[in-house]
Amino acid sequence: MTYLLALDQGTSSSRSIVFDAQGRIVAMAQEELTQFYPQPGWVEHDPLEIWRTQLATARDVLAKAGISAQQVHAIGITNQRETTVVWNRKTGQPIYRAIVWQDRRAEPACAALRERGMAPTIRQKTGLLVDAYFSGTKLQWILDHVPDARAQAAQGQLAFGTVDSWLLWKLTSGRVHATDVSNAARTMLFNVHSNTWDAELLQALNIPEGLMPQVLPSAAHFGEIEAGLLGHTIPVGGMAGDQQSALFGQACFSAGMAKNTYGTGCFMLMHTGTQFQTSTNGLITTSAAQPSARPEFALEGSVFVGGAVVQWLRDGLGAIRSSAEVQALAQSVPDSGGVMLVPAFTGLGAPYWNPEARGTMTGLTRGSTLAHIARAALESIAFQSAALLQAMARDAQQAGVAAVTELRVDGGACVNDLLMQFQADLLGISVLRPQVTETTALGAAYLAGLSTGLYPDTASLSQLWQAERRFEPQISRAQAQEQMQRWEHAVRQTTAA
Numbered sequence: 001m002t003y004l005l006a007l008d009q010g011t012s013s014s015r016s017i018v019f020d021a022q023g024r025i026v027a028m029a030q031e032e033l034t035q036f037y038p039q040p041g042w043v044e045h046d047p048l049e050i051w052r053t054q055l056a057t058a059r060d061v062l063a064k065a066g067i068s069a070q071q072v073h074a075i076g077i078t079n080q081r082e083t084t085v086v087w088n089r090k091t092g093q094p095i096y097r098a099i100v101w102q103d104r105r106a107e108p109a110c111a112a113l114r115e116r117g118m119a120p121t122i123r124q125k126t127g128l129l130v131d132a133y134f135s136g137t138k139l140q141w142i143l144d145h146v147p148d149a150r151a152q153a154a155q156g157q158l159a160f161g162t163v164d165s166w167l168l169w170k171l172t173s174g175r176v177h178a179t180d181v182s183n184a185a186r187t188m189l190f191n192v193h194s195n196t197w198d199a200e201l202l203q204a205l206n207i208p209e210g211l212m213p214q215v216l217p218s219a220a221h222f223g224e225i226e227a228g229l230l231g232h233t234i235p236v237g238g239m240a241g242d243q244q245s246a247l248f249g250q251a252c253f254s255a256g257m258a259k260n261t262y263g264t265g266c267f268m269l270m271h272t273g274t275q276f277q278t279s280t281n282g283l284i285t286t287s288a289a290q291p292s293a294r295p296e297f298a299l300e301g302s303v304f305v306g307g308a309v310v311q312w313l314r315d316g317l318g319a320i321r322s323s324a325e326v327q328a329l330a331q332s333v334p335d336s337g338g339v340m341l342v343p344a345f346t347g348l349g350a351p352y353w354n355p356e357a358r359g360t361m362t363g364l365t366r367g368s369t370l371a372h373i374a375r376a377a378l379e380s381i382a383f384q385s386a387a388l389l390q391a392m393a394r395d396a397q398q399a400g401v402a403a404v405t406e407l408r409v410d411g412g413a414c415v416n417d418l419l420m421q422f423q424a425d426l427l428g429i430s431v432l433r434p435q436v437t438e439t440t441a442l443g444a445a446y447l448a449g450l451s452t453g454l455y456p457d458t459a460s461l462s463q464l465w466q467a468e469r470r471f472e473p474q475i476s477r478a479q480a481q482e483q484m485q486r487w488e489h490a491v492r493q494t495t496a497a
Helices: 047-065 105-113 119-126 135-145 147-153 163-171 201-205 243-248 308-314 323-331 372-401 419-426 439-451 456-466 479-496
Strands: 001-007 014-020 024-030 072-081 084-088 158-162 179-181 214-216 238-242 258-262 264-273 284-287 297-302 340-342 360-362 406-410 430-434 465-469
Touching: 001 047, 001 163, 001 439, 014 047, 014 308, 014 439, 024 047, 047 163, 072 163, 072 439, 084 135, 084 163, 105 119, 119 201, 135 147, 147 158, 158 163, 163 179, 163 238, 163 430, 179 238, 238 243, 238 439, 243 258, 243 264, 243 297, 243 439, 258 372, 258 439, 264 372, 297 372, 308 323, 308 372, 323 372, 323 419, 340 372, 340 479, 360 479, 372 419, 372 479, 406 419, 419 430, 419 465, 419 479, 439 456
Parallel strands: 001 072, 072 238, 179 214, 258 406, 406 430
Antiparallel strands: 001 014, 014 024, 084 158, 258 264, 264 297, 284 297, 340 360, 430 465
């Protein structure tokens, strides 16, 4: 038997999954990660804990699978994106905690870039909006605030990386300092047209190029792991940021194919092929996971509160005891009874981009019950995702990209049949749930298998993808449009003075 090992380093945990050559899960291991909140708006991880937990789960999963490292054909790495690590090249020690993607401390640096008129240049070169979400200004903050960091950086003593680069450095005992295009594209320092670090952007943030990792395609030879770590050397053959990896794991390899991940938030990506398309509808353009040196792109939008609205029902309202109860409660009524819930607890993400918006509930009557509110909460996830896909469709039409004919879904909340059916109803297209919903890890495994010759091409991977269930629209387009108009009206009320 041939196996692939995926290292899936996420925000809340480190996981390792062993897949067989058909993309089926053999075993899985997971360890939680400590979250540090030193100040309001600051979020940090310990890079050494990231490494320790990731290595522990890799050892654990091989034991669970009952296989040795010699039976692993290749390793793929996927990771929480934008999280920033800086370490000393000689000692391998981080000079500061990892600054997590959610962290907002670099907003003043972003405001300064906007004031200098850099936003259009950054948008054109990177596809990104100027925002503290991305890694570049986090790196700038570390260099500016850690004593002696700038002097060390100038002397070539420091290395920067997102979590993938940090893990690769540790796995190869410091022999390889590299990343892939999908992670590099999230730094605000990478020219996605030429797939190179951009000298003008590095200069704008005062970042020496010597800090930056080598950038390779997502399917490439990233080096061999140290034999002592798992008992044998294994090639690292794939690497991609979590959302691009999920797009790849869903076999969305061509323009017009889209996936939505239903997690705490929702992340929707649509492949746009080799065409770089700047969104006019509140989305960002990003590099897709690239099997070769040829640039490939995707449009991306995020919903801030997806499955988190179910946690709010449980922990905030006390309406349910566990998240698993929400479907039964919501299904106990035929519809939401006119109740609309807009969960703008931390503002609204794409395509609205309104940080001032706050959550609202409208349409309440004397007959409204907890079941109606639970149903409205579930439906809010689908409404927000539908608004995202409609924005993508408008961008795609302008670029001459084929319209999306189906949406592939993954993430924890995609197991909710009521939610998936409502999503299909709103969109008017098929919603497909795959047999393997761990698509983030699967994408990394596929990339590793592709670069090491286990799979001849992406067409062979497309044949491995199988749907577990297909949800077809059950209402008319006129009814769906009416529902979306009610949603947009409710959204407008969140921002009304």
